[in-house]
Amino acid sequence: MIPIARPQMGAEEKERVWEAMASGSLAQGPRVRELEEAFAAFIGAGHAVATSSGTTALHLALLGYGIGPGDEVITVPFTFIASANSILYTGARPVFVDIHEPTFTIDTHLIEDAITPRTKAIMPISLYGMPAPMPSIVEVAERHGLAVVEDACQAHGAAIGGQRSGTWGAGTFSFYPTKNMTTGEGGMLTTDDADLAGRVRLLREHGMRVRYHHEVIGYNFRMTDIAAAIGLAQLPKLPGYNERRRAIAARYDTELHGVIVPTAPAGVTHVYHQYTIRVSRRDEFAERLRERGVGSAIYYPIPVHRQAPYRALGYGEASYPVTDRLTAEVLSIPVHPSLTDDEVATVIGAVNETAAELGPIEPRAAAT
Numbered sequence: 260m261i262p263i264a265r266p267q268m269g270a271e272e273k274e275r276v277w278e279a280m281a282s283g284s285l286a287q288g289p290r291v292r293e294l295e296e297a298f299a300a301f302i303g304a305g306h307a308v309a310t311s312s313g314t315t316a317l318h319l320a321l322l323g324y325g326i327g328p329g330d331e332v333i334t335v336p337f338t339f340i341a342s343a344n345s346i347l348y349t350g351a352r353p354v355f356v357d358i359h360e361p362t363f364t365i366d367t368h369l370i371e372d373a374i375t376p377r378t379k380a381i382m383p384i385s386l387y388g389m390p391a392p393m394p395s396i397v398e399v400a401e402r403h404g405l406a407v408v409e410d411a412c413q414a415h416g417a418a419i420g421g422q423r424s425g426t427w428g429a430g431t432f433s434f435y436p437t438k439n440m441t442t443g444e445g446g447m448l449t450t451d452d453a454d455l456a457g458r459v460r461l462l463r464e465h466g467m468r469v470r471y472h473h474e475v476i477g478y479n480f481r482m483t484d485i486a487a488a489i490g491l492a493q494l495p496k497l498p499g500y501n502e503r504r505r506a507i508a509a510r511y512d513t514e515l516h517g518v519i520v521p522t523a524p525a526g527v528t529h530v531y532h533q534y535t536i537r538v539s540r541r542d543e544f545a546e547r548l549r550e551r552g553v554g555s556a557i558y559y560p561i562p563v564h565r566q567a568p569y570r571a572l573g574y575g576e577a578s579y580p581v582t583d584r585l586t587a588e589v590l591s592i593p594v595h596p597s598l599t600d601d602e603v604a605t606v607i608g609a610v611n612e613t614a615a616e617l618g619p620i621e622p623r624a625a626a627t
């Protein structure tokens with residue numbers, strides 16, 4: 260079975276981790292600092308703050324902007340639940356708007372209508388490795404005095420016009436094992452705003468700048484030096500990983516038939532954390548791919564507003580037509596950098612044969 264993800268761990272990771280373990284520096288230490296500096300340089304951001312996960316990076320970004328009870332943050336329901344949960348953790352309320360069909364990211368035309376006097380921030384999701392339309396989001400945010408927290412947890416190295424995700428306000432990244440680069444578990448916040456970075460550093464470590472002098476109530480959201488050691492071995496490999504993902508995606512773009520393939524607007528560098536097609540009879544499609552030895556996954560089978568805790572909060576009845584339609588059609592196929600050319604050919608054959616058997620997706624749903 261060709262798996263949907265296959266984390267890459269080599270001799271460099273082993274060596275770096277062993278070095279960290281042998282040094283005795285196991286919690287947050289010099290390797291975390293080194294990874295922060297290297298990641299900030301890679302992204303092109305002034306500051307990077309490492310955290311225990313992408314979720315905690317999101318949570319701290321919002322707290323760093325002073326967001327809390329009574330506030331609203333605009334985001335989308337077509338994402339992993341952590342995006343919206345991070346808003347709830349602060350006591351603020353997520354306000355959902357629908358997505359733009361061809362790109363799976365926030366529909367910027369819907370943002371302005373969702374702004375109220377309580378709105379404090381916009382949280383676009385750069386989903387599947389496709390950057391959200393950050394320039395127009397920043398423009399709306401500046402006009403209304405709102406913060407921008409880009410959930411770039413799936414978008415390491417993605418860019419618009421050469422400007423990388425994570426440089427448009429605050430950006431957050433996840434280093435979960437299936438991501439474009441990993442630290443096992445881990446996350447990162449990037450920003451050019453030194454004050455924001457300082458507040459996040461403080462909150463990350465129990466509000467402590469001077470040992471055991473606590474300025475505010477903070478958290479333990481630290482990354483370990485062992486995790487950072489993995490990240491230091493992975494980061495130099497990220498550009499090559501992303502190039503391989505993009506090369507596989509380019510083959511899929513031209514060789515897949517009977518399905519809707521993802522499209523990246525001109526000037527956008529998509530890093531294909533996922534290669535997500537749209538198919539008819541999706542569940543049957545996935546089953547037939549499995550029979551042909553090809554793994555696939557649905558990201559995500561239930562949109563956030565219809566998840567049980569959000570239904571309990573009263574979000575369940577709202578209608579987001581594009582989100583609902585795409586939720587029923589999306590299927591991600593393997594695009595990870597360790598795929599061999601033979602495996603890529605197997606995936607292409609399996610998708611094309613299955614689409615021929617089940618029929619092409621209805622033109623009604625075609626991307627416009």
Ligand SMILES: Cc1ncc(COP(=O)(O)O)c(C=O)c1O
Nearest residue numbers: 312313314339341412433434435
């Ligand atoms: C879009 C998105 N946001 C947030 C997260 C949370 O990251 P983590 O799993 O590292 O907490 C993820 C990770 O899966 C994600 O894909």
